[in-house]
Structures are given as C-alpha cells and as structure tokens.
Amino acid sequence: MLNIQEVINKYFKSVLVNEDENFIEFIVEPKGDVAIEDAFERLYTELVGRYNHAIILFRDNSNYVLRVSRRTQGTQSRRRRMIIAALFIATIASVAYAGYLTTQYFNLAVLSIGLGSLKLNIFVSTILFTLAVMAPIMVHELSHYYVARKSMVPVTPPMLIPAPIVSPLGTFGAIIGMKHLPKSLKDLVRVGLAGPLAGTILSYMIFTAMYMISPVVSYSAVSEAISKGLMQELHVLTLGAVLIMKVADVLGYGGSEASTVILNPPAIAALFIILIHFINLLPLGQLDGGHIFRGLTSMRTHKLAGFITLAIALVTAMVVPNLLWLGIFALLAFLITGLRAHPGAANLESKLPKKNKVIYSLIYAILLLITAPIIV
Template identity: 30%
Template sequence: MTDDRRFSSPTPLHLEVELAPAATSSAGPGAGPASRPAPLRWKKNLALFCLTVVSVFVAGTVWASVTPQDDGVLSFVKALPHAWPFAVPFLAILLAHEFGHYFAARAHGVEASLPYFIPMPIVSPLGTMGAVISMKGTIKSRNALLDIGASGPLAGLAVALPVLFVGLMQSEVSATSGPALQEGRSLLYLLVRRLAVGTIPEGHDVFLGPTAMAGWAGLLITALNLFPVGQLDGGHVGYALFGKRQDRYGRAVHYLMLALFLGNVAYFTWHFIADGLTDALHAAVANGMPWLIWFGVVHVMLRVGGREHPPTEPGELSPARKAIAVVTLIFFVLLLMPTPFGTY
C-alpha cells in the first residue's frame, strides 16, 4: 500500500503498460544466424542506458519521498542521489532480465543486440518503458527458444525476490485510514510479504518503502512478460513447450486480459457503490484500466509481429527444459495480479 497523499488523483497508475520490457524479436522464417557475427554496437545502447538511469532516479524521488528544498533545478539535482533505494535495485532487476535474454541468445549462436533501454521520465511512474533486444535470424530449436525466453524472467526474479524481501522488512506497518493506492497482490507477493513481515493486524497494512516498491515492480513486469501470448517471454516458453498448439492457447490468453478488465469493473462497481462512492463506475473502470490498455498493446504487437509464433525446427524439448518451462509458466500464475494498482 502507498500513502494516497502522494497523488492528487484516484486514478491508478498505468505502470504495467509503460514498464514491461518488450518481447525479443526475430526475423521471419528462413533466416539464420550470420556466419560472421557483426561487430558489437554499444554506443547508442550506453547513451540510452545513461538516460534511463537519470530517468529512474527522477522517478525514485517520488517513491523515496524526497522533497527538494525549493523549486530550483539545482535543489532538484541535489535530491536525486537520495532516490537510490528505489533506483539502484530496480535498475538491477531490469539489467538482470535483459542480460538474461542476451547471454542466452549468444550462447545459442543467435545474433543479438545489447539491450536498448527506453527512458520515460515524468510520464512513467518508474521512469522507463523497459528495454528491447533485437535479434537477427530465427531461433532454430525449441531448446534454444526455451532458454532465451525463460532466461530473462527467471534472472529478473532472482534479483527481484530478495529485493522485495529486504524492502518489505524495511517497510512500515501502520493503521490504514481513508482512501489509498494499493499495490497489486499476487500469490507469490503475498507469500514473500508473510515471510518478511509476518501476520498483519486487522486494520493495518504495509506501506511500501522505495526498495520494496522496486521489488514489487520487478514482479509486475515479470508477470506481464510471462503472459503466454505472441512473442512475449511467456509466448516463447509456451511455444517451446506446446509447439503450434501455443498459437491457439495464446489467443485465449490474450482475451484473459480483457476478462480481467471486465472482472475489475464489475467487482469494484459493486464495492464502491456499497461504500457510497458517487462516481463508482468511473473509479471501477480506472482500477481495471491497466488490463484494457495491456490488452490493446498486445493486440498491436500481434498485428505488427504476426499472430502466429515463428516456427522452430522439428524436435522436442529435453526433459530438463520441459521442467523449466512448466516451472516458468507456474511462476506466471503465481505472479498474476488481478488488479495491478488500484484505489481502495
């Protein structure tokens, strides 16, 4: 939960749309890895990363409750270093996620660019839209597809979970009073919160500190990427496990996002009417809006990149990789947040 005094509007932050790292992309069928790897380009990647660092530190001043002493630019710049409890762990989660993809691609001989981080100051509450890795050629085998698809989310989780645990231990448990912005709560998040904080008394809640917010955001972007649809990370994992059947499964999962939006609207309309909120429907739509936006974003991705996943060569996953694929999809279920960020 976050203190509502930080925000002037009850509309929930649409951070999941702005934050989710884009799916790794590949060329169409028939292409293959270049026989002679192209020289590694890094200058543009480094420049974008540096801009993203600044942008995330700017966002961190909100989550760390850093208030400049005056309205001057110099005062604001002096406040930026105090945002590190959010910015540093959050950047570490993003780096782990993206370089998990990068090193897995390189290990399988797939030509991949360094991550292109996307700064998004002010507009995004986390300061970034994530990152994109460009790949040339197809990923030939299902084993390679699984490794590349699952490596990013699993590497990001390996950093996000301890960050969240430590951040929750540092967060304050206080009595709740009045409306507040509440973070989305997945099964895995609730388990980590229970381990870190213990039983929370009735009428109280955990008010997330900046480090806990960074870990929570890491869980959210991982969940969004693990949706088994299209060329999101979860789509790669699903195709590696199910083959062509994944195209059919992915279409159904895509409409799950729309179902989550409608479910939120129905639940919160009833909830807010019971609380006497005069504009209950507007507030309910606002709480469910992240899923409608994510549904639209994925729809555009499918229109641009194709509704069918690029095929791989014939062959089955190795037994160990089948287990990894199943575990990765279980993580998707454990990370799914019915309401990513809502006003209560």
C-alpha cells in the same frame, strides 16, 4: 569469399536444388549415423555463429531442405553502441528522477499526518529505488543475452527505454534484438525462460528486503492519509508478495491487528517490476512468454493461446477496474507482436524432448503463478 556448400558438406551430403539473389536451397542428408538434429546444430554453430548466415531446415515430402541466406547479418556498429550507451545513461537518469519524485511524495504524506520520523533520506531512497528498478531489468536482459550467446544465437545487446514522467518507474524496460531464430526449440525455451527467471528472483529478493524495512504505522494514521488523498490502498498484489508479507508478519517485520505497513518507494518499485514480469510471461506473440509457449507447443497452439489470453485479459480488465492496465498491455503486446505466426526454431522439424518439456513447463507455470496479480 565463403563457399557455403563446402561448409554444409562438413556435416551433410548436399545437393543444390534452388538459388536466387537472396537464398540458396539444398536437399541435405546427415553423414554417417549422425542424427539430423545434431548435424544441423553443428552447422548452425558455424554458419550462423561464425559467419552470420541465416539458415532454416524444413521437410519437403521425404526430403530435408536447407535454406541459407546469401546475405550475412550485420555486426554491431559504433553508432549503435553509442546509442545503446546513451539510452542506458538516459534511463538511469529517468528512473532516478522517478525515484526522487516518489520519495518526495512519500515524505509529504508521512509529514502531513504527523509522522515526520518516518521521513526518508532523499538521496538514499532515490538510489534504492533506482536499484530496485534497474537491477532486475538488467539481470533479466543480460540473462537472455548470456544464454542466447551461449547457444550461438546472434542477438543485440540490451537497449533500455527511458520514459520520464509517463512511467511511474521512469522506464518502459529494455529490448534485445534476436537476429535469427535459435537452432532448436530447446534453445528457444531456454533463452525465453532465462530473463524472467532471473529477473523475478531478484525482484522478489529486493521486495523482501525493502518490505522488511518499510515503516509500520497505525491504521488510524493510514486512514487519515488516505482520507486526505495522500496515500492509496494497494488493491493489487502478487501471490509471491502476499506470501512474503505473511511470513514477514509472523517474524515480526510486518503489521498487526492495529497497524499496517506503508511500502517504501523501493518496495513499490520492486512490486511493479514483478507485475511487469507477469505481463511479459503471457503466451502472446514475441513476448518472453510467447517464445516459451511456442517452444513448448506448436505454431497453431501458440496462435490460439494468444487469442485466448488476449480475450481473458480484456474481459478481466472490464470486470475488474484495478486490472485495466493488464488489458491495455495485453492488447498492445498482441497488436505489436502477436499478429504474425511464430515459426519457432531454425530447425522447423525440431522437437522438445519430453523430459525438458516437463521441467520447462513446470518452471513456466511457477513463474506465472507467483507473478500473477491478485486483488486484495
């Protein structure tokens, strides 16, 4: 049986002050000239990373108190692995079906206005649609997973959520369970940023490629399709998408004064994924944006930002009908993950170095800016 105090004593001088059936508490002091943050990180790596015991460090007056859970975090069961695999397969099937339906609708629209030459190959378009959805989602989640594991944060593998029929993409994305708080605010921000950064970059790469191969047709043909209810104008884009479209137009891949681009199904899917990244970046509760913002600020500021963000999203949804979805998703995110305070890191006294705060804040701001919806 593991002697917890023996492990603690490798890095701290410790005195047992309290224990019950769930927790053990020690007053601790780092050995020698080692900083408290460094000693805690080393202990975290061993107790959490190796032995799966949850730990928290906090200050009580002039003393540092270390609280250790007696129970260990469970390991991945075979049944859970099978569920994850089954959901992965179901999600691919669900997304592919959504791609098939979207392609069929696209082909019907172009045929109805006499543009049969623009008809897409069902198989190829479905595959590209599936990749446009699944690749950014998986890269997003695996980036979280990789950075978390590298930081010794115990997390579950990504669990995909199939959503046939109810979602235009065939999925509600994926979730990763964080079994314990990261050891420091720096790790919290790094884990939070990793997914949106990787997912947004890949989504824009896919959108760019798919936009450049989307058909260019005359405004009169598009107007006819819209009047028949077979096509809809896109009233919501993102700043990044607008910039890409402007550059593509200059390079001769876009529309002109007499023509416009009809986004093919994979391009539409990539655009939707980018907008989903924006929602996920909002500083709300346990969303990625919530983790990032909590790491950059305080518990109180994070909670206040959540209320302000929700209020802005709801007002925007009421004023701008095309952004109704933003208010709905913000409200759901707040109700599900935003009602409880975000504790931050396992080291409750952790501080984010100023240099890191500036860099991470800049990355976060850029991600919000390029994924934010704009009305066109």
